[in-house]
Amino acid sequence: MLGIRTNTKLISPKELKERLEEKGFELEKLDFCDYCFKLKYEPFSISSTPEHLLGYFYIQDPNSMRPPLWLDLKSSDVVLDMCAAPGGKATHIAQFATVIAVDINVNRMRALKSNFIRMKLNNYIAYRMNVLDFEGKFDKILLDAPCTGTGVSDRKVSKDEILSFQRIQRKLIDKAYELLNPNGKLIYSTCSTTFEENEENMEYASQKFDVKRYKRFPKGEFNGFFIAELIKK
């Protein structure tokens, strides 16, 4: 089931809900985010509504709304989003803090730019590049890592594919370590349900980080998801 996240910079959740309900959409507030809704019924595609085109909300799986919440954002924060495109989580961060959004994929970066412009969110800088070549220092980083996506689809994935993603994820975790200030916070997430891409990576990360907490959100009403909070030692 899809959800929508209100762009609180432009409209209140109450007004957005009223406007969409007038058009026949049925929304239910999510229990973990008071400006986010489950989309229970759509009489036509919600992406074609003027409210969407005006940037009043972002359409995404409800569990994808969680990682930015784990960042405990403040307006003075400058957050690095390491694999940012197409911008679902980066635009979420930008509603509350400044975000540096990095991604290498050109088509997805076009979509990221378009999402920022559509939502009229201005406190961001986007770089199209390999984040492994990125330099800087941050107190907060979001790493929504490339993964097998087994929390989203039911396709069969081979052990080789899982381990291939694990290698990429570990490179990115190492890079996040390099980019973080001491005691800096890394939020790691995947939309995968495999042990190798999640708990095993936390075991790997624990050599350099305090793994403060992690949680698995099983696939059900929403996509399967894994989120962890790590603090640089």
Add this chain to the structure above:
Amino acid sequence: MIEYRVVSTVNFPFPKMKELINEVIILIKGKNKEYYDMSEELFKLISKQPYSAGRFLGYYRKGKFIPSFEIMQEYVNTFDTDYIVINEKAAQLFIYGRDIFESSVLSKKGEGPLFIVCNERKEVIGLSEFNGKIYKNLVDIGLFLRKYT
């Protein structure tokens, strides 16, 4: 090749629009010349050529500057001129790229021929040019839907 540099002027279609722009403007050269402005604080964070950054001001298309919807909304809110308000049915058609008949215009402010197009809630949904008969669609918010989904 994407480049950025600080520039001082942009040829806005409505001269007063310049009053809404921050001092720091960057130009990003890609397929189109795109302009963004930003606060000094954000500008100081730029460490290399960005793909995009800050508030989108607009872009050049065939030699004409097309302002962003955000700047057009701020312009309408601030100066209350150079816009038309159209009825709901026409607004629905307009965001799918259609032109506007004069009979759909509920109110008009300014001399034209360029008019920012607003729906009945005075939300900016695009830009048009009046040719004496119809308001030609120059750009509308449906572009996002047609281009990226």
